[in-house]
Amino acid sequence: MPVYNPESIISSRHLKSSSPMSNILIVYSTTDGHTKKICSHLKSIIEREDNQVTLMSVEDENKIDLNMFDKVVLGASIRYGKHSPEVYSFIKKYSPALDARPNAFFSVNLVARKEDRNTPETNPYLKKFLKEISWRPKNVYVFAGKLDYKLYNFWDRMIIRMIMMITKGPTDPEAEVEYTNWKQVEEFGQLVCKM
Numbered sequence: 438m439p440v441y442n443p444e445s446i447i448s449s450r451h452l453k454s455s456s457p458m459s460n461i462l463i464v465y466s467t468t469d470g471h472t473k474k475i476c477s478h479l480k481s482i483i484e485r486e487d488n489q490v491t492l493m494s495v496e497d498e499n500k501i502d503l504n505m506f507d508k509v510v511l512g513a514s515i516r517y518g519k520h521s522p523e524v525y526s527f528i529k530k531y532s533p534a535l536d537a538r539p540n541a542f543f544s545v546n547l548v549a550r551k552e553d554r555n556t557p558e559t560n561p562y563l564k565k566f567l568k569e570i571s572w573r574p575k576n577v578y579v580f581a582g583k584l585d586y587k588l589y590n591f592w593d594r595m596i597i598r599m600i601m602m603i604t605k606g607p608t609d610p611e612a613e614v615e616y617t618n619w620k621q622v623e624e625f626g627q628l629v630c631k632m
């Protein structure tokens with residue numbers, strides 16, 4: 438006959454509250470590592486709220502089963518006006534699985550350093566991207582990225598400096614500027630916890 442034991446009730450409640458609230462996958466597409474840095478920061482924000490987070494490059498998508506996760510976040514940077522082809526393939530392959538759970542997408546680019554280009558409604562790359570894909574992310578964000586001339590090859594440096602000259606940004610070939618608003622990343626992390 439089962440014996441009433443209040444301690445076992447307390448310990449099972451304790452176990453419940455210490456188990457992760459959600460199992461979340463964050464997928465990133467990066468060239469110079471800045472989107473991965475944003476995703477790592479997001480991971481620590483989301484884990485603070487007792488969630489379990491897996492961080493993965495979009496290039497490793499075949500190593501994971503998306504259906505194992507409660508929520509999925511995809512973050513990708515812009516290079517010469519576009520997100521990488523792997524981002525498009527990922528979305529094409531997984532849009533049913535993405536649609537079946539809470540999800541979010543964010544874009545990282547330098548145009549978003551401008552006040553009037555830093556929202557999903559005003560960022561030209563994000564607006565164009567959302568028209569190109571059939572997936573409708575349930576939450577969308579945009580973050581300003583990082584400029585770091587020392588990382589770029591000769592031609593990339595020349596072209597980005599020209600773009601910066603036209604858009605009144607830094608042209609010093611030694612310039613390294615992180616435009617990301619980390620408060621906004623915190624805000625997005627909180628949104629992912631709640632979505």
Ligand SMILES: Cc1cc2nc3c(=O)[nH]c(=O)nc-3n(C[C@H](O)[C@H](O)[C@H](O)COP(=O)(O)O)c2cc1C
Pocket residue numbers: 466467468469470471472473514515516517518519545546547548549581582583584585589593597
């Ligand atoms: C070769 C190259 C091309 C880029 N093209 C664009 C662009 O067309 N528009 C833009 O806003 N930012 C552009 N950027 C800026 C990147 O989006 C920004 O540096 C971002 O932080 C890169 O993130 P990642 O390190 O995750 O790839 C470009 C950067 C490089 C190096």
